[in-house]
Amino acid sequence: MVREDIHTTGIPVLCVSCEARHRGICGALNPDQLVALSKSTKRHRAETGKELMSDCGSVDRFSNVLSGVVKLTKTLSDGRQQIVGLQFAPDFLGRPFQAESTLTAEAATNVELCSFPRQTLERMMKEQPDLEHRVLEQKLRELDQARDWMVALGRKTAAEKIASFLLMIARNIDPAAGPEHRVTAFDLPLSRAEIADFLGLTIETVSRQLTRLRGDNVIRIDNNRHIVVGDLARLAARSGD
Amino acid sequence: MVREDIHTTGIPVLCVSCEARHRGICGALNPDQLVALSKSTKRHRAETGKELMSDCGSVDRFSNVLSGVVKLTKTLSDGRQQIVGLQFAPDFLGRPFQAESTLTAEAATNVELCSFPRQTLERMMKEQPDLEHRVLEQKLRELDQARDWMVALGRKTAAEKIASFLLMIARNIDPAAGPEHRVTAFDLPLSRAEIADFLGLTIETVSRQLTRLRGDNVIRIDNNRHIVVGDLARLAARSGD
């Protein structure tokens, strides 16, 4: 499934070292198609907090996440928020076959994106079934993740939610590593408020549970954001599943 | 997108009046392909409670739901359960490109299914991109629904969850109707215990909230299962979004 990468003849400069060409959707494209897509491609950065798509806004560009973390949120009419997904490099960001977005995408950290017109991608998906296949695989992974979080949201305690969250970040924060790899030290990509919105909790409960994990010597916390997991097994034992 | 249906020449008898050929994934197939698929197709019924796929079990057949409701559940190690999806006719039931299931599928009501070997479908998806496209569209809808429920699970109160649930059933229980149609009287496809597992609540809380909706004359309840929504707008007003 991983694309051979011996010669890079004819591949756009932008794409040569791009992770999306290896594990992302662009791996389905041949050099000519990469050239065609890259004509309307824009690579750019977005600062933490920048809104990338907005609920009920029209969407005319999709993106690959090249680095950083993007959060997908939904908001109720009275302001309550829920984060419904986190995307890491080299995830594909966008909802094909729908002009209006039903959620908001926001840069949770500084991010690098590679974006392209929605219609270009949808046309190429028609012409190149492998591309649509890659998108399907990505969306199936997102669906699996969404369902895992439904269990956490509906049935786990606050302590279990926090443990599950930390494990999930440990699995995904390193863009180079494979799916089963877990780092034991990392910077949280989310603030306490965002973690609360992700786990269906309040800021205070998130803080209390993190403090408790630190008190029990399961993790260390430096500068509020940096987490060192001392005992991965003990953290996993507290995740509920 | 809806398939023309003037002549039915060459279409397998089983498929002629099948809803999956109109709004389901089989709409992507031409008569020859339908014949090919129908060779390894089995149509069968399953009683309420019958397990259709099991967590960690191998999956060698996918299905279309022709009637009834299928529930998708996940279970934590200590027995806590969460329903992570409901499938109505003519939904496609299965997780392509993965031999092992990560969830359990169970007949919530008596259901009719049309099943076919996983490998046959995956091969046809390769040969017929339209079919893969249909699967993608279905999985994108499931993802949208999963994210809507994440908001409910994480941020809605018990009362709002119940109201949202009733509205969702009203939208989906009638297989013939379109997506924006809502019926005002229907039989609940789930028991109180199942509703609780769907909404991340307990049986008692579900019962109390239904009783309250009845007391406020928003709904009527006959025989525990039959619901008549007296005031759809007032129910929607209590759904939170």
Added chain:
DNA sequence: CGTCAAATTGAGGGCTGTCAATCGCGGTGG
């Protein structure tokens, strides 16, 4: 050193869970 936002900590209350008793309905058998 002062300012400000983010995070922590504490006290108290409410929503929902837990446990237990009762109700209602359908089925079975006398």
Added chain:
DNA sequence: CCACCGCGATTGACAGCCCTCAATTTGACG
């Protein structure tokens, strides 16, 4: 026909987890 049973649903009392509100601390930055 009626008593009995079994299961799901309802109702009540109480407790606990998490939320709310508020004060304090911490850390980043000028």
